Amino acid sequence: TCSAEKPIFWSGEPRLALSALPAPVFGGNCAQKYETGPCKAIIPMWWFNAQSGKCEQFIYGGCGGNQNRYETKRQCEMTCSAEKPISLPGEPLEALIAQPASVDDVCSRPPHSGPCMASFPRFYYDAQTKQCLPFIYGGCDSNGNNFETMRQCMRVCAPPATWRPEPLLP
The missing domain is CATH 4.10.410.10 (Pancreatic trypsin inhibitor Kunitz domain)
Structure with a gap:
């Protein structure tokens, strides 16, 4: 059996077996x-x-x-x-970094309840007010601007907060 304590050797170099990693x-x-x-x-x-x-x-x-x-x-x-899922090889690094929502992004879409008749409280991002607001989702046909929590909505759609250090007082 393979374990981290018993390295396996290929061409003279020690390497740990992948099966040594826990599931x-x-x-x-x-x-x-x-x-x-x-x-x-x-x-x-x-x-x-x-x-x-x-x-x-x-x-x-x-x-x-x-x-x-x-x-x-x-x-x-x-x-x-x-x-x-990760970005594909050759995809720019920017694809991995959260970007503020663009006008064409899902975060600029209006709230959409959809044709189904369920009644789920959800949040959508209002690009004009730059806030996540509540709406009722019917349960199907989401347009993507549909989040279960305000925190999730803000994390995906809100522009990143700019951090400014406080000046030091003497």
Whole structure:
């Protein structure tokens, strides 16, 4: 068996076996099994399967359920996956750094409740007031400017705060 204490040698150089690393452990929302909820809508959503270590699609009923529920596979992977999506080789470093929302970005879109009839309290970013404001989301057809918490909304859409040091008093 491989372990960190027993290095494996290839061409005379010691290297640790990758199998010596512990398997990722998923907790919190990511460890929950998906729940369709008691309502009868048919909304395709994504959940993280901690046993397979992958995001999988399921049909959500539109209300209830748990927090292991994402509108897109990418949201699921960014939250739960051990292999989070990263930028592709050759993509500029700026793609990895949070940028303020541009006019064409999802953060400039108006709130959109969608055609479904659920009633989820959500937040959208108002580009004019530069604030995250509450709205009611129907449960499907999100335009992307749709966040479960104000903090999540601000983190994604609000321009980064400029830090100014306080002057030292004598």
